[in-house]
Structure formats: structure tokens, C-alpha cells
Amino acid sequence: MMTTTMPNFLLSLCILESLLHAFTEVNVQASEFQLEGDYLVGGLFDIHHVSTLVYHDRPEAIDCSSPLFLSSYRRFQVMRFSVEEINNSTELLPNVSLGYEIFDHCSDIQNFPATLNLISVNGSIQPWSEPHKNLSRVSKVIAVVGPFSSTETLTVAPLFMMNLIPIVSYGAASSAFSEKSKFPSFLRTVHSNKNIIEVIVNIILHFNWRWVAFLNSDDEFGIDGLELFIKRTENTDICMAYIKLLNDNVNYTRMFKQIEAQKINIIIVFAPKRTAEALIESAIRLNVTNKVWVAGDTWSLNEKLPKEKGIRNIGTVLGVSQPVVAIPGFNDFIYSSKSWNDCENAGQKFCNEFCNSSSLSAEDIVFIDPSFSFPVYSAVHSVANALHNVLQCGVGKCNSNITVYPHMVLAELKKSNFTLLNQSIQFDENGNPKFGRYSIVFWNHSGAIEEIGFYTFFPSINYVIDNNKIQWYTDGKVPSSQCSRECPKGYAKRQNGIHKCCFACEICPNGTFVNSTDDHYKCVNCKDTEWSAEGSTSCSLRVVEYIPFTDIGAILIMCGAWSFIGLTIATSVLLAINYNTPVVRSAGGPMCFLILSCLTLSSLSVFFYFDKPTECFCILRSLPFILFYSVCLACFVVRSFQIVCIFKMAAKFPMLYSWWMKYHGQWLLITGTFVTQALLLLIGYSCGPPKPYNETLWYPEKIILSCEIGLKANSGPVILLLFLACLCFIFSYMGKNLPKNYNEAEAITFCLFLLILTWIIFATVYMLYRGKHIQTVNALAVLSSLYSFLLWYFLPKCYIIIFQSQKNTQQYFQGLIQNYTKTISQ
Numbered sequence: 001m002m003t004t005t006m007p008n009f010l011l012s013l014c015i016l017e018s019l020l021h022a023f024t025e026v027n028v029q030a031s032e033f034q035l036e037g038d039y040l041v042g043g044l045f046d047i048h049h050v051s052t053l054v055y056h057d058r059p060e061a062i063d064c065s066s067p068l069f070l071s072s073y074r075r076f077q078v079m080r081f082s083v084e085e086i087n088n089s090t091e092l093l094p095n096v097s098l099g100y101e102i103f104d105h106c107s108d109i110q111n112f113p114a115t116l117n118l119i120s121v122n123g124s125i126q127p128w129s130e131p132h133k134n135l136s137r138v139s140k141v142i143a144v145v146g147p148f149s150s151t152e153t154l155t156v157a158p159l160f161m162m163n164l165i166p167i168v169s170y171g172a173a174s175s176a177f178s179e180k181s182k183f184p185s186f187l188r189t190v191h192s193n194k195n196i197i198e199v200i201v202n203i204i205l206h207f208n209w210r211w212v213a214f215l216n217s218d219d220e221f222g223i224d225g226l227e228l229f230i231k232r233t234e235n236t237d238i239c240m241a242y243i244k245l246l247n248d249n250v251n252y253t254r255m256f257k258q259i260e261a262q263k264i265n266i267i268i269v270f271a272p273k274r275t276a277e278a279l280i281e282s283a284i285r286l287n288v289t290n291k292v293w294v295a296g297d298t299w300s301l302n303e304k305l306p307k308e309k310g311i312r313n314i315g316t317v318l319g320v321s322q323p324v325v326a327i328p329g330f331n332d333f334i335y336s337s338k339s340w341n342d343c344e345n346a347g348q349k350f351c352n353e354f355c356n357s358s359s360l361s362a363e364d365i366v367f368i369d370p371s372f373s374f375p376v377y378s379a380v381h382s383v384a385n386a387l388h389n390v391l392q393c394g395v396g397k398c399n400s401n402i403t404v405y406p407h408m409v410l411a412e413l414k415k416s417n418f419t420l421l422n423q424s425i426q427f428d429e430n431g432n433p434k435f436g437r438y439s440i441v442f443w444n445h446s447g448a449i450e451e452i453g454f455y456t457f458f459p460s461i462n463y464v465i466d467n468n469k470i471q472w473y474t475d476g477k478v479p480s481s482q483c484s485r486e487c488p489k490g491y492a493k494r495q496n497g498i499h500k501c502c503f504a505c506e507i508c509p510n511g512t513f514v515n516s517t518d519d520h521y522k523c524v525n526c527k528d529t530e531w532s533a534e535g536s537t538s539c540s541l542r543v544v545e546y547i548p549f550t551d552i553g554a555i556l557i558m559c560g561a562w563s564f565i566g567l568t569i570a571t572s573v574l575l576a577i578n579y580n581t582p583v584v585r586s587a588g589g590p591m592c593f594l595i596l597s598c599l600t601l602s603s604l605s606v607f608f609y610f611d612k613p614t615e616c617f618c619i620l621r622s623l624p625f626i627l628f629y630s631v632c633l634a635c636f637v638v639r640s641f642q643i644v645c646i647f648k649m650a651a652k653f654p655m656l657y658s659w660w661m662k663y664h665g666q667w668l669l670i671t672g673t674f675v676t677q678a679l680l681l682l683i684g685y686s687c688g689p690p691k692p693y694n695e696t697l698w699y700p701e702k703i704i705l706s707c708e709i710g711l712k713a714n715s716g717p718v719i720l721l722l723f724l725a726c727l728c729f730i731f732s733y734m735g736k737n738l739p740k741n742y743n744e745a746e747a748i749t750f751c752l753f754l755l756i757l758t759w760i761i762f763a764t765v766y767m768l769y770r771g772k773h774i775q776t777v778n779a780l781a782v783l784s785s786l787y788s789f790l791l792w793y794f795l796p797k798c799y800i801i802i803f804q805s806q807k808n809t810q811q812y813f814q815g816l817i818q819n820y821t822k823t824i825s826q
């Protein structure tokens with residue numbers, strides 16, 4: 001911006017000299033642009049706007065004559081009124097007259113004569129000669145009100161910053177001016193774009209709109225607005241579907257076609273009044289229908305557009321506006337000043353201190369868009385109040401000894417704190433207003449602008465929209481604007497392309513959920529202790545299941561175990577009493593007691609299958625059973641081996657037989673098995689001890705507390721157990737046709753058969769079912785393995801001892817053996 005202004009700056013300097021001479025001799029009293037006073041307030045108003053610059057080959061003053069902007073002219077009159085009011089007041093600046101020097105800032109970049117005039121003192125600009133030395137001569141202009149637009153301000157502001165001449169803008173909203181290191185003497189009485197964007201974003205969020213177009217002017221104001229909007233909407237659900245810089249080259253036909261093609265229903269227009277008017281008029285002309293237009297404060301109170309024919313076809317217009325503040329006395333001022341109609345008659349003029357307002361009526365000025373009037377009014381009053389403080393004015397008089405420098409006024413301006421029309425005027429540290437609010441307006445069907453809500457920043461953020469006052473083009477329903485329809489509950493969004501508003505919906509699989517208040521784009525896994533069905537929005541706690549000791553099945557099985565122990569003890573006692581009978585001896589004699597005690601010890605395992613498993617429980621579930629049952633099986637292996645093979649061994653391998661007898665081979669074997677199994681268990685369990693394990697895979701809504709069956713830890717012991725069982729089965733099967741009654745082998749075979757059947761059934765159930773009752777089944781299988789030996793091996797013997805004692809004699813046994821040898825020898 002500044003680079004383009006430099007040549008013009010030099011050019012302006014050339015013109016300046018001649019113009020300044022002319023100016024100083026002017027008969028000033030009649031012009032609307034000037035008022036003499038002890039102190040002057042500069043004013044810059046873009047009453048005209050020269051949009052197309054003509055090329056000159058020699059320096060020429062700019063001709064500001066057309067076209068005239070009525071709302072700017074109104075603001076210009078507000079300034080005049082304010083100064084006059086202050087001048088009339090006996091309180092604010094008693095015995096001090098305040099004047100003004102106003103220029104028509106009709107071009108963004110060619111208004112340096114006016115600017116230079118304001119910063120010059122007695123016709124010349126005096127730069128600082130040395131650092132930290134103040135001006136020896138004092139300018140009469142103590143502050144400048146204006147300019148209006150951000151672009152204009154950006155062009156001229158640096159010149160004022162140089163001497164710290166305060167400029168109080170009533171319209172430059174670009175957030176760039178908040179940067180005090182670049183604009184130290186800049187203040188404003190309009191809110192920065194940041195605030196208005198905040199309000200616009202809040203309106204959009206309020207109506208749940210997602211898919212919006214942002215049309216902004218191609219200047220400092222519009223581009224700043226766009227940047228702020230992008231930044232503000234970054235972490236919201238709002239998507240900018242369409243962005244367009246509005247300048248002279250925009251093809252409105254194409255633009256509206258593109259907006260239509262993208263199905264965008266919400267159009268934010270962030271542009272100065274002129275640009276917005278051109279846009280809306282072309283929208284009406286091009287038959288754009290069914291849109292919601294969101295207007296910034298530059299055009300939301302437009303006096304012309306709401307009355308335009310066809311404005312209702314384009315849809316609904318909402319806007320953010322400055323509140324309409326009636327300035328008491330202003331209308332009278334206009335009516336009385338228009339009656340003089342002296343503008344034309346003013347004598348010689350500075351090139352841009354002229355306006356032909358003869359064709360305007362007072363009504364034109366009174367009823368034009370009142371936006372930015374209060375900012376002008378408060379700007380002038382801020383300057384006057386600052387001057388009041390600088391001059392230490394009291395009742396009736398001010399200290400006339402004080403030399404007023406602009407920077408002193410600036411210091412007081414920053415500290416401003418006074419009440420104007422019931423508003424407390426203050427500035428924050430960046431020179432932004434700490435007062436005022438925004439109105440939210442709606443253009444109703446009768447061509448009027450209705451206030452439907454407001455947004456305040458001070459003292460706290462407060463925000464109201466009355467939805468009922470809005471008549472939507474859709475007849476009641478709030479129009480929607482979305483790229484993709486919202487997903488049903490439990491579905492996560494998957495973004496299509498660059499906009500997060502455009503997405504496909506995917507159902508969240510079981511075990512995951514989508515948090516509808518947090519991230520819509522992700523299916524989050526549930527915690528281990530939770531579960532969810534397909535398409536969930538939250539997880540539910542899993543039910544924790546295990547078999548307590550009080551469970552009826554558990555009680556039955558534990559009773560079974562107790563009665564097993566009881567029966568075992570009873571059997572042991574019975575066998576001990578009849579120790580010397582042939583039945584007991586053939587059953588194994590002392591080995592019986594070993595077997596019975598091993599079975600009892602094994603039965604301990606049963607009790608640990610219930611209640612919440614702990615590490616200790618898990619170990620005790622398997623360890624006693626595996627260890628003592630192995631010993632038990634080893635005893636039966638030895639028993640069946642002796643029954644079947646001992647005779648053959650004696651015959652064929654007498655050496656081995658004598659060794660077996662001499663060293664008590666059977667006991668060695670049993671001890672060996674015990675030691676091996678104990679070692680295997682020790683090694684296995686120290687590598688990977690059985691741990692409590694939460695079964696979560698089989699039933700999504702449950703946690704089944706069980707024990708991990710460590711394959712590593714258990715495989716050695718179990719293989720040994722299986723090996724023993726097989727060995728036992730083989731030996732006993734070989735002896736199945738030994739003499740009846742003497743035949744333990746048959747009983748052992750049957751027991752093993754039951755044992756194997758039990759565990760095959762258990763394995764089958766385990767394949768199909770993993771509910772909590774698997775623990776009961778497991779305990780039942782253990783118990784059944786124990787009972788099978790007790791019932792089918794020891795019980796028949798007890799029966800013979802008690803009821804058939806005639807069979808429990810030496811003779812009977814010998815008879816049997818003789819029978820057998822006979823059958824064999826036949």
C-alpha cells in the first residue's frame with residue numbers, strides 16, 4: 001500500500017505549496033469545512049469518492065466533485081454539529097473556542113494535500129530536528145477525526161504517527177490498527193473487525209449453519225475480515241465453502257452460479273456499503289433466491305435496499321449493526337443549517353473542501369443510514385474531553401498558560417473516561433473502544449429494519465437473539481446449510497475432500513463409540529471394562545461375572561467334595577481295619593492309602609474354582625490336582641504293570657525282576673513321578689504362574705473372571721499326566737481278561753475310561769461355552785475324575801469286605817487263580 005502512495009506523495013508535495021498559499025488567504029467563515037477556533041480538530045470524510053483515477057502528465061489537484069455519498073455527508077455534518085455543540089458548551093471548554101478543519105477524503109491514495117495541511121504548522125512541515133526534542137512551533141490542529149475506511153487510514157495514518165498527532169477513526173475497523181507499535185497515536189470509536197466477526201460467527205453457530213460463503217471487498221477492510229473469519233472458524237464446525245473478493249472484475253452471474261452449484265444457502269457479505277449495494281442489486285437482478293444474507297455493520301442499516309422491489313425474493317437478510325443512537329439536537333441542526341443553504345456561496349476553496357449540496361434536502365440527511373454517526377460524535381467528544389484535561393479546565397475557565405501539543409492530547413485520549421449519552425466512553429490499551437454493543441437486525445417484509453437481538457462486549461459478553469421475530473423465506477423453519485446431512489446417532493463422519501463439513505457416515509463397530517459432543521470423526525474404543533453395541537454414542541459398563549461361594553452349583557460341588565473326603569476317609573478306615581485280608585492286599589495294600597490320600601489332596605483344588613480368582617486361587621486350582629493326581633495315576637500304572645507284566649518279566653527278564661524287587665521298583669517309580677511332576681510345576685509356574693484373567697472376547701457385555709490357562713506353564717505337567725494315563729490305560733487294558741474279582745485291571749480300565757470321557761466332555765463344553773458356569777463345569781470334571789477312582793475302584797472292594805466276606809478269603813482267591821491257570825493252559 002505504502003509503495004504505491006510514494007510517487008503520489010511527492011506529487012502532492014509539489015502541489016501543496018501553491019495550495020497552502022491559497023488556503024491561508026481564504027475567507028474561511030462561510031465554508032462548511034472550516035471553523036476558526038483556538039484549537040482545531042482535523043476531519044477527514046469521504047464525502048465523494050473518485051474511483052477511477054485519470055492519468056495526468058503534469059501535476060494536477062484531484063477533482064473530488066462526484067459522486068456524493070450521503071451517509072458520509074451526514075457523518076461530516078455530525079462532526080460539524082459536535083464541534084459547535086462543544087463550542088457552545090460552557091462546561092467542557094469554557095472560554096476556549098474549538099474549531100475544525102475538514103477535508104473531503106475522496107480518494108484512497110491521493111489525499112496527501114489534506115493530510116499534509118493538517119500536519120503542517122503555519123504553512124510548513126517541520127520535522128523533528130533531533131531526537132527527543134519537541135516542536136518549537138505548535139500546530140493548531142490538536143487531533144484528527146477520521147478517515148472512514150481502513151484503506152484510507154492505512155495510507156495516511158503513518159504521517160500522523162510521525163508527530164504523534166492523535167487520529168481518532170470512526171470507521172477504520174481493520175484489526176491491523178490494534179497494533180500499537182505501528183500505530184501509536186491511533187484510536188477508534190468503532191469496534192475492530194475482530195468483534196464484528198465474533199458476532200457474525202455467533203449468529204451462524206446459533207442457527208447451526210455449517211456451509212457458508214464469505215464475500216468480502218478486495219480492500220484492507222474486507223481482507224482483514226476474511227482473515228479473521230478464517231481464524232475464528234478454524235476450530236468450529238463452520239466451513240467456508242466459497243470465498244470471493246468483490247472487486248470491479250467480479251462476474252456476478254458466474255459467482256452466483258457457483259454458489260448455487262455448491263448448494264450454499266448462507267452468504268456473508270463483508271464489504272463497504274457501495275460494494276454490498278452493487279452485490280445485492282445484482283442478486284435481485286439475477287434472480288438469486290432462497291438465501292440467507294448476513295450483513296456487516298457497513299450495510300445492515302442500509303436505507304435503500306430493504307425497500308427495493310424484489311428484495312424479498314433473494315431470501316432473508318440478517319445483519320449486525322451499530323445500535324441506532326439518536327443524537328439530541330442533530331436533526332434541528334440539519335434543518336436549520338440547510339435553510340441557509342450556503343455551501344455553494346462559500347468563496348474560494350481548497351481543492352477538496354467543496355461540496356455542492358444544494359440538491360439535498362434536510363430529510364435526505366436525517367433519514368439516511370445512521371451507522372457511524374455515534375462514532376463520529378464520540379470521537380469529537382473524546383478529543384474535546386482530552387483537551388479539557390490537558391488545559392486543566394475547571395468551572396468557568398481553563399489554564400491558558402499551557403501550550404497544547406498533540407501528544408499531550410493523545411495521552412489524555414488514552415485515559416478517556418467520561419459519559420456521553422449514557423455511555424461510558426473509554427479506550428483499551430490498543431485504542432479500541434471499551435463501549436458500545438452490536439444490534440442484530442432483520443430486514444422485515446415491509447421494508448423496515450427490525451432489531452431482533454444484541455451482542456455486548458462490555459462489561460461482559462452477553463448475547464440474545466429472538467428467533468420468533470425472524471420471518472424466514474422458508475415460512476417458519478430455520479433454513480439449513482450443510483454440505484452433508486448430519487450423521488445419525490452412533491455414526492462417525494468420514495471427511496470427503498478438503499471440507500470437514502462434507503463427509504460420509506460410517507457406523508461405529510461394536511466395542512467403539514462416537515462422542516457426539518467431542519469428535520464426530522472418530523470411533524473411539526471402549527475401555528476394557530466397558531462394551532458397546534454397533535452404532536453407540538457411549539459405552540456401558542460390562543457386568544462382572546464369577547461364581548460366588550453362595551452359588552447353588554458351587555455349594556453342591558463343595559458338598560460333593562466334602563462327601564468325597566468323608567468317603568475317602570471312611571474307605572481308608574475300612575481298609576485299615578481289614579488290612580490283612582486278600583482283597584485289600586490285591587488292591588495294593590499300602591499303596592491304597594497313598595492313592596486315597598492323594599485323591600483327598602487332589603480334591604482341595606475343587607474349592608478354589610469359586611469366588612473372585614486371585615493369583616493364589618489360580619495356582620491352587622490346578623496345582624494340587626495335577627501334582628497329586630499324577631501320583632495317583634503313577635500308582636495305578638505301577639499296579640496294572642505289576643498285574644499284567646510281573647509274571648512275564650519274572651520269566652523273561654529275571655535280572656530286571658530281581659532288581660525291581662530288590663529296590664522296590666514300584667515306589668521308586670512313584671517317587672520319581674512325584675519329583676518330576678513337582679519339578680515341572682515349579683519350573684512352569686515360576687516362568688508363567690497362572691494369573692487371573694478377564695474373559696472379554698466371548699461375551700461383549702460381560703467380563704468373566706477366570707484364570708489364564710498358561711499353555712507354557714501347564715503343558716509339561718499335563719503332558720506327563722496324559723502320558724501316565726495312557727500308560728495306565730495300556731497296561732490295564734492288557735490285563736482285562738485276568739480272573740474275575742482278582743481283576744483290578746478291569747476296574748482301572750473302566751476308571752480311566754470314565755476319566756477320559758469326563759475330560760473329553762469338558763473340552764467339548766469349553767469349546768462351545770465360556771460363561772461363568774465353565775468354572776462349575778471344570779470343578780465338576782475334577783470332582784468326577786476323583787470320584788471315578790473312588791467309586792469304581794475302591795467301592796467294589798468295600799462292598800466285598802462288608803457284604804461278601806466269604807469272597808474275602810485266601811481259599812476263594814486261590815480257587816480263582818487255579819481256574820484261571822486252567823483256562824490259560826487249555
Ligand SMILES: *[C@@H]1O[C@H](CO)[C@@H](O)[C@H](O)[C@H]1NC(C)=O
Nearest residue numbers: 081082084085086088329333
Ligand atoms: C450554538 O449556539 C448558537 C447561538 O447561541 C445557536 O444558534 C446554535 O444552535 C448552537 N449550536 C448547537 C449545536 O447547540
Ligand SMILES: *[C@@H]1O[C@H](CO)[C@@H](O)[C@H](O)[C@H]1NC(C)=O
Nearest residue numbers: 038094095096396397398400
Ligand atoms: C476569556 O478569554 C479572554 C481571552 O482569550 C480573556 O480576556 C477573558 O478574561 C477570559 N474570560 C474568562 C472568564 O476567563
Ligand SMILES: *[C@@H]1O[C@H](CO)[C@@H](O)[C@H](O)[C@H]1NC(C)=O
Nearest residue numbers: 037084087088095096097098
Ligand atoms: C464558538 O465559541 C466562540 C467562543 O466561545 C464564540 O465566539 C463562537 O461564536 C462560537 N461559535 C459557535 C458556532 O457557536
Ligand SMILES: *[C@@H]1O[C@H](CO)[C@@H](O)[C@H](O)[C@H]1NC(C)=O
Nearest residue numbers: 121122123124136137138139
Ligand atoms: C507564520 O508565518 C508568517 C509568515 O510566513 C509569519 O509572519 C508568522 O509569524 C508565522 N506565525 C507563526 C505562529 O509562526
Ligand SMILES: *[C@@H]1O[C@H](CO)[C@@H](O)[C@H](O)[C@H]1NC(C)=O
Nearest residue numbers: 132133134135136405407408
Ligand atoms: C518542549 O520544549 C521546551 C523547550 O525546548 C520545553 O521547555 C518543554 O518542556 C518541552 N515540552 C515537552 C512536553 O517536552
Ligand SMILES: *[C@@H]1O[C@H](CO)[C@@H](O)[C@H](O)[C@H]1NC(C)=O
Nearest residue numbers: 249250251252253254255257
Ligand atoms: C459471466 O459468466 C457467465 C457465465 O459463466 C458468462 O456467460 C458471461 O459471459 C460472463 N460475463 C462476463 C462479462 O465475463
Ligand SMILES: *[C@@H]1O[C@H](CO)[C@@H](O)[C@H](O)[C@H]1NC(C)=O
Nearest residue numbers: 284285286287288289310313
Ligand atoms: C426469475 O424467476 C422467476 C420464478 O422463478 C421467473 O418467473 C422469472 O422469469 C425469472 N426472471 C429472470 C430474469 O430470470
Ligand SMILES: *[C@@H]1O[C@H](CO)[C@@H](O)[C@H](O)[C@H]1NC(C)=O
Nearest residue numbers: 391392397398399400401402
Ligand atoms: C499564567 O502565567 C501568568 C504569568 O506567567 C501567571 O501570572 C498566572 O498565574 C498563570 N496562570 C495560571 C493559571 O497558572
Ligand SMILES: *[C@@H]1O[C@H](CO)[C@@H](O)[C@H](O)[C@H]1NC(C)=O
Nearest residue numbers: 415416417418419424425426
Ligand atoms: C471512570 O470514571 C468513573 C466515575 O467518573 C469511575 O467510577 C471509574 O472508576 C472510572 N474508570 C476508570 C477506568 O478510570
Ligand SMILES: *[C@@H]1O[C@H](CO)[C@@H](O)[C@H](O)[C@H]1NC(C)=O
Nearest residue numbers: 509510511532533534697700
Ligand atoms: C458385533 O456384534 C455382532 C452382533 O452383536 C456380531 O455378529 C459381530 O461379530 C460383532 N463384531 C465384532 C467385531 O465383535
Ligand SMILES: *[C@@H]1O[C@H](CO)[C@@H](O)[C@H](O)[C@H]1NC(C)=O
Nearest residue numbers: 515516517518519537538539
Ligand atoms: C464426550 O466428550 C466430552 C468433551 O470432551 C466429555 O466431557 C464427555 O465426558 C465425553 N463423553 C463420553 C461418553 O465419553
Ligand SMILES: *[C@@H]1O[C@H](CO)[C@@H](O)[C@H](O)[C@H]1NC(C)=O
Nearest residue numbers: 528529544692693694703705
Ligand atoms: C478384571 O476386571 C475387574 C473388574 O472390572 C478389574 O477389577 C480387574 O482389574 C481386571 N483385571 C485385569 C487383569 O484386567
